[in-house]
Amino acid sequence: MHPHAASAGNNSDIARGFLGAFRFSARALQLVWSTSHALTIALGLLTLIAGLLPAGIAWVGAQIVDAVVAAAQTVRAGDEAPLAPVLWLVALEGGLVAAMAGAQRGIGFCQSLLRAQLGQRVNEMILEKALTLDLAQFEDSEFYDKLTRARREASSRPLSLVNRSFGLAQNLISLVSYALLLVQFSPWAMAVLVLAGLPAFFAETKFSGDAFRLFRWRSPETRMQLYLETVIAREDHAKEVKLFGLGALLLDRYRSIFHRLYDADRALTLRRDSWGLGLGLIGTLALYAAYAWIAVTTVLGRITLGQMTMYLMLFRQGQSAVSAILSSIGGMYEDNLYLSTLYEYLETPVRASGGSAMHGPDPSDGIRFEHVSFTYPGAETPALHDINLHIRPGQSLALVGQNGSGKTTLIKLLTRLYTPDSGRIVLDGRDLDAWDEDTLRRRIGVIFQDFARYQMRVGENIGAGDVDHFEDASRWREASDKGMASAFIDALPAGFDTQLGKWFRDGRELSGGQWQKIALARAFMRSQADILVLDEPTAAMDAEAEANVFEHFRGLSRNRIVILISHRFSTVRMADQIIVIQDGRIIEHGSHAELLARAGHYAHLFALQARGYQ
Ligand code: ADP
Numbered sequence: 193m194h195p196h197a198a199s200a201g202n203n204s205d206i207a208r209g210f211l212g213a214f215r216f217s218a219r220a221l222q223l224v225w226s227t228s229h230a231l232t233i234a235l236g237l238l239t240l241i242a243g244l245l246p247a248g249i250a251w252v253g254a255q256i257v258d259a260v261v262a263a264a265q266t267v268r269a270g271d272e273a274p275l276a277p278v279l280w281l282v283a284l285e286g287g288l289v290a291a292m293a294g295a296q297r298g299i300g301f302c303q304s305l306l307r308a309q310l311g312q313r314v315n316e317m318i319l320e321k322a323l324t325l326d327l328a329q330f331e332d333s334e335f336y337d338k339l340t341r342a343r344r345e346a347s348s349r350p351l352s353l354v355n356r357s358f359g360l361a362q363n364l365i366s367l368v369s370y371a372l373l374l375v376q377f378s379p380w381a382m383a384v385l386v387l388a389g390l391p392a393f394f395a396e397t398k399f400s401g402d403a404f405r406l407f408r409w410r411s412p413e414t415r416m417q418l419y420l421e422t423v424i425a426r427e428d429h430a431k432e433v434k435l436f437g438l439g440a441l442l443l444d445r446y447r448s449i450f451h452r453l454y455d456a457d458r459a460l461t462l463r464r465d466s467w468g469l470g471l472g473l474i475g476t477l478a479l480y481a482a483y484a485w486i487a488v489t490t491v492l493g494r495i496t497l498g499q500m501t502m503y504l505m506l507f508r509q510g511q512s513a514v515s516a517i518l519s520s521i522g523g524m525y526e527d528n529l530y531l532s533t534l535y536e537y538l539e540t541p542v543r544a545s546g547g548s549a550m551h552g553p554d555p556s557d558g559i560r561f562e563h564v565s566f567t568y569p570g571a572e573t574p575a576l577h578d579i580n581l582h583i584r585p586g587q588s589l590a591l592v593g594q595n596g597s598g599k600t601t602l603i604k605l606l607t608r609l610y611t612p613d614s615g616r617i618v619l620d621g622r623d624l625d626a627w628d629e630d631t632l633r634r635r636i637g638v639i640f641q642d643f644a645r646y647q648m649r650v651g652e653n654i655g656a657g658d659v660d661h662f663e664d665a666s667r668w669r670e671a672s673d674k675g676m677a678s679a680f681i682d683a684l685p686a687g688f689d690t691q692l693g694k695w696f697r698d699g700r701e702l703s704g705g706q707w708q709k710i711a712l713a714r715a716f717m718r719s720q721a722d723i724l725v726l727d728e729p730t731a732a733m734d735a736e737a738e739a740n741v742f743e744h745f746r747g748l749s750r751n752r753i754v755i756l757i758s759h760r761f762s763t764v765r766m767a768d769q770i771i772v773i774q775d776g777r778i779i780e781h782g783s784h785a786e787l788l789a790r791a792g793h794y795a796h797l798f799a800l801q802a803r804g805y806q
Contacts, residue, residue, distance in 0.1 A: 216527075217357060217528060221357065223314075234302050250505045250506050331569075338533065338536060350534075353524055360524070366513050373503075377486070377499075396468070403464075406456055549622055549631075556584065557584065561615070564614070585722065586751050590771070592773070600641070608624060637723070639711045648691070658718050668713075672713040674712075677713045766784075780792050
């Protein structure tokens with residue numbers, strides 16, 4: 193938890209926490225200013241105007257009453273009524289009131305425009321940050337919580353903070369102008385006004401802190417609720433939810449989370465509102481005491497009727513300005529606490545993006561793993577242990593092993609999605625860490641078993657394999673020919689322009705095997721890549737098709753490295769080297785013929801599968 197957020201609600205050091213809690217205000221203002229200079233300036237000017245006008249209106253009001261009283265006396269004395277000054281003053285007040293309404297509308301207008309721009313801006317910042325994060329961070333639940341919190345709340349908070357800051361400024365300006373008028377009555381009146389609001393303010397600040405802690409504390413539950421919504425309401429889960437009859441159970445869970453959250457909410461709201469009511473009464477009491485005081489002073493003839501009207505109005509408005517200021521501050525405090533989440537997320541350190549090497553000293557060396565070990569964050573046993581292997585350009589390698597033996601992990605290390613805990617991976621004679629990230633990514637083409645199915649057009653799904661040619665239709669065709677996808681794509685209603693997935697209009701769903709062909713075509717888009725990795729992307733194809741694909745990959749170029757993960761020995765046997773992994777360790781290593789001759793684990797598995805085919 194953030195140190196300021198942690199201490200802020202604590203009564204003992206409320207002042208320290210209080211100041212700390214406002215440290216994001218300046219940044220939020222800066223954010224708004226950089227989003228739109230014009231709107232910020234307009235907002236500032238309108239705020240100034242709206243702040244000054246109420247005192248002006250009250251002052252003109254007093255002049256009207258006094259003018260009316262004077263005119264009435266003139267009439268009583270038998271003279272002709274001097275109507276013009278009264279009417280002019282009334283017209284002036286009308287004008288000021290209209291100007292006030294205009295200023296307020298203008299403020300609302302600027303705020304709406306800023307809201308749209310700022311919301312977009314903050315969401316972009318959040319997403320841009322997401323692009324720089326490690327895979328490991330996405331898989332870390334605590335971090336994911338931060339991301340969810342930032343996305344849920346903080347995108348609306350900067351504007352809210354700025355609105356409140358401007359509202360605060362407006363009310364402060366009004367208050368100062370009231371004070372200048374009220375002081376003529378009595379400086380004490382001013383003091384009463386401010387002091388009466390203070391208890392309510394401290395209560396507000398404390399409860400804002402509580403609300404924030406509540407928000408933080410239950411963020412995992414909120415996340416679970418969001419997840420349940422997804423499972424219940426999204427097409428890709430609907431099939432299982434229906435067939436297994438999970439709906440009622442999931443909904444029940446969803447409901448019980450709500451009730452838990454609601455109970456905590458209700459308790460807080462109740463406390464907040466009852467304190468608010470009690471402390472608000474103090475304010476009302478102060479107002480009416482002042483009312484009596486002003487009335488008595490008028491009766492004693494020390495001030496005019498006009499002045500009395502003005503002071504009463506100033507007092508009433510002053511009090512609402514004070515309470516608006518206090519609740520702005522309470523709200524700003526709360527916004528600041530929420531913003532701390534946003535900045536905590538935005539300031540999450542990212543791993544330095546490695547080196548800058550574009551070439552290795554020995555391109556004919558290929559890939560080496562030297563004593564590589566890796567344990568997932570939070571896991572107890574290593575996913576890979578002391579892995580050694582060497583593949584030269586032009587060679588192919590097959591990885592064999594049970595589910596969970598560490599095959600995919602090995603690929604994740606090779607593609608630098610994760611970094612080994614010990615040992616090193618070397619490409620072309622250079623440590624993987626020293627390579628420039630982009631160069632590395634360009635050289636490696638991977639299809640994972642859980643490849644992404646983008647809800648986009650067929651062509652874009654293929655083009656995703658090479659961002660530089662994302663929209664290049666001729667390259668789509670070439671790649672889909674190699675991925676054996678052209679035949680079914682041509683049969684689709686709009687060919688490469690067919691929308692895939694069910695989320696958008698006219699979307700088509702493909703079979704598992706067809707999706708895999710799309711994924712293969714995607715890998716073939718990387719014509720520059722000289723390391724190709726197939727992590728069981730062909731499981732939904734028949735054995736013959738898989739063997740064809742592998743042959744195809746191998747035949748692409750003499751100098752490529754192909755790494756294949758498969759459970760089918762008909763394909764595996766074609767690889768130059770085969771590695772058998774068990775529990776994160778290499779237990780056998782050699783060519784198909786060598787491994788059969790060893791009569792070990794591989795030979796046993798091969799015999800099992802061969803028997804199955806007879
Ligand atoms: P394979 O590809 O051979 O089926 P993996 O390499 O995916 O196996 O997984 C190896 C081991 O690492 C398994 O025990 C698995 O539970 C664990 N593992 C895989 N991915 C993660 C992850 N993101 N976080 C923690 N553990 C993981």
